Amino acid sequence: MQQDFLYLIDKNDIKEKNTLINIYSNTNVNYYLSDDFSKEFYILLAKTGFISTSIFIDNLFYLLPEIQFEYAILDFDNLHINKRVKKLINQNNFEFLINKDINKNLEKLNDYHKDNWLTNKYKDLIVNLYKNPDNNFSILSIELYDKNSKELIAGEIGYKINSTYTSLSGFSSKDENYKNWGKLQMVLLAFYLEKNNFSFWNLGHPYMQYKFDLGAKLYSREDFLKRWLTQIQ
Structure with a gap:
């Protein structure tokens, strides 16, 4: 973060149209702060284009x-699959599952990330949202297992709003035997999203090269919101 301070916001700020427009148009600020971990506020933030951590x-x-x-943003027509991932797909030594074991997925995420932000009250909120989905908002636990050992090798947590999917946090085993399984998980997720008629995949921050290697394109905040708000509303 480059900001010198963080603005406190609440659900009224997001519901107030003029305040939200001011937030959108402030190109010097991206992070905000809140002590509201309610389901209503989290979903409201997500639907208005925020991606929340802790x-x-x-x-x-x-x-x-x-x-x-x-x-x-990944549009599925732009999906790129490298040779190593194609080889892993052909070997078929994996099981790709949705929502089999979110607790194991969260545990692996915590082990993988030294500074895990998906913890504490945030983790509790995600589990609550997972168990009690809104009519057009739901948490997805994306899981890739070794078919033989049944071990969870790679995965991520994200959310579905209408026909969009947004990634939150992911992990992949550091064992050399599972090299490129993280990329495999992402390709299989793209297959799943396209097959189930998702419009696009929001991968969040564009600062990681692997997202562009996958086929994602860069969107400015303005261009993203034009597309996002049309899709969500």
């Missing part, structure tokens, strides 16, 4: 909604 400040735990400066 942060500790002075030993207090906060939601950290971000209206990003730029986004990485």
